Amino acid sequence: MDHFLYRDGVLHAEDVPVAEIAATVGTPFYVYSTATLLRHFRLFDEALEGTDHLVCYAMKAASNQAILKTLAEAGAGMDVVSEGEYRRAKAAGVPGDKIVFSGVGKTADEIRYALSGGIRQFNVESEPEMEVINAVALELGTTAPITVRVNPDVDAKTHAKIATGKSENKFGIPIARAREVYAHAASLPGLEVIGIDVHIGSQLTDLDPFRLAYQKVAELTQALREDGHDIRRLDLGGGLGIPYTRSNEAPPLPVEYGQMIREELGHLNCEIEIEPGRLIAGNAGLMVSKVIYVKHGEGRDFLILDGAMNDLIRPAMYEAYHDIVPVTEATPGVEPQPYDIVGPVCESGDTFAKARLMPPLEAGDMVAFRSAGAYGAVMSSEYNSRPLIPEVLVHGDQFAVIRQRPTFDDMINRDTIPEWL
Incomplete structure (x- = not known):
């Protein structure tokens, strides 16, 4: 179960229209549901009720500070696999005696x-x-x-x-x-x-x-x-x-x-x-992307999105399936058609789905990748000099940007040119 549902034909993250978030932060972006994160953590905690236990969230699945703090305040420990993750856990308020180092x-x-x-x-x-x-x-x-x-x-x-x-x-x-x-x-x-x-x-x-x-x-x-x-x-x-x-x-x-x-x-x-990670974070997140072009090819049509393999690499790396849905619900009775859903990166591997049945879409329409909360943002990169995309956390009818999209200057200025140049 998650908290991403259509209301009056518009996809919502809890009580916030996804399109409202897009209007604020632009696309592509990740959005997480607090209610889903907490529900899934508590399912594990309750499953071991009556036993001496600790549920340590495997934070390699999604390690934004806001996600960690949400889970830590609910009683979660953390499973870390690097000094960086250890530092993130401590920064989120997790005490050392609740951190396992794998x-x-x-x-x-x-x-x-x-x-x-x-x-x-x-x-x-x-x-x-x-x-x-x-x-x-x-x-x-x-x-x-x-x-x-x-x-x-x-x-x-x-x-x-x-x-x-x-x-x-x-x-x-x-x-x-x-x-x-x-x-x-x-x-x-x-x-x-x-x-x-x-x-x-x-x-x-x-x-x-x-x-x-x-x-x-x-x-x-x-x-x-x-x-x-x-x-x-x-x-x-x-x-x-x-x-x-x-x-x-x-x-x-x-x-x-x-x-x-x-x-x-x-x-x-x-x-x-x-040490669950995927089951806590996976269905708690969407990646939202916009159609740039609809391209009619030889025997197939392509939806070319502004999101790419550098933003969500699971399909390219693991041949992973993600349910992809329109942000505006299709009109009942509309006949779906097959699309190859791809990103703009210069790699044939930048393909999210082939011959995926979708309602007819046009440039400017938005789609959401379900079950993208785990191993999405944490595995993203700046390949093709594409800035990392924002992360947003929803809590009821509120939302906050929990990782900003860097500017091109931010990205370029991290480089240092040697004095001999």
Whole structure:
């Protein structure tokens, strides 16, 4: 569910007409719904009600300060994967003891910064990383709380570029080696081993891969406790998918996911952490774009938009589907027609959809890309020297620009010309 609905034929973001936002900020732009962000966070929180748990938003999905602060005030922790994300979380008011630091390539400087500022735990991805965290902790005269990310060799049955739990993926330590790796961690005086971490991928639409991975984690928990480790926290990652299409095939609900966690791990009496990102932010955002031209080609028609692959790269990178709808609802009975929907970037890959059925559109009409809140703005770039597009947050009948569109001068003046030129 989201809060982007037609009223009297006009698409609204909560109680604000999308066209009103466009008149203020221009197109293209991103718009997020506060009500949807909070609803989806609370669905996860309520799914684990009655258990000791923390929902840590995976902020790589959408990391604008306003989004982070909205979720932090609702009680969310944060899952970060860089010093920049850690700094963003702290700037949004998230305390260090609610920040989990993940990622395969943490540097000594990043580890030092997070340890100095406060951290809930590091999710360790390799033995060399473990050694670096130990050295930094000893240098600072402290101990670093860690979990070890285990790779359970489970096929998440998702896109190859977002699968993380198979043996050939770069993430985590093979679960078969976990006991020896934990023994080594326990021998390092700068580390405090507190739990296990697992994350098998993103956009999962079936609970079975989760269940299989969590069964392996349950067995490992028992084995590590027998080895003398105080395993008291299980970080289960994120990855629950969202419906990008309006078909009847919906991914599992958070309440079903929570029940499965209880069934597989409830007997262990561990604190549970989950790290959803896409399901919290994905359907909470639209990208709105305007038709520049309608081009009649050989056997096909093109809608050429002012939004491009640099603004929303998911279709080009992942062959991802986004539902694309007109901002002004089509008149009932109007026959849709197929369009290739493309952007103005000089790449054939700058294509959002092929032969997509849409109501007849003209230059100046606006369209909205649904389910664009996750991995949209955060993955955008200035390719072709196109300025980053604004982000807008809606709250009821109010809206605010939460990231301005830079001017061309802003963009160009970030460059520095050497004195010899």
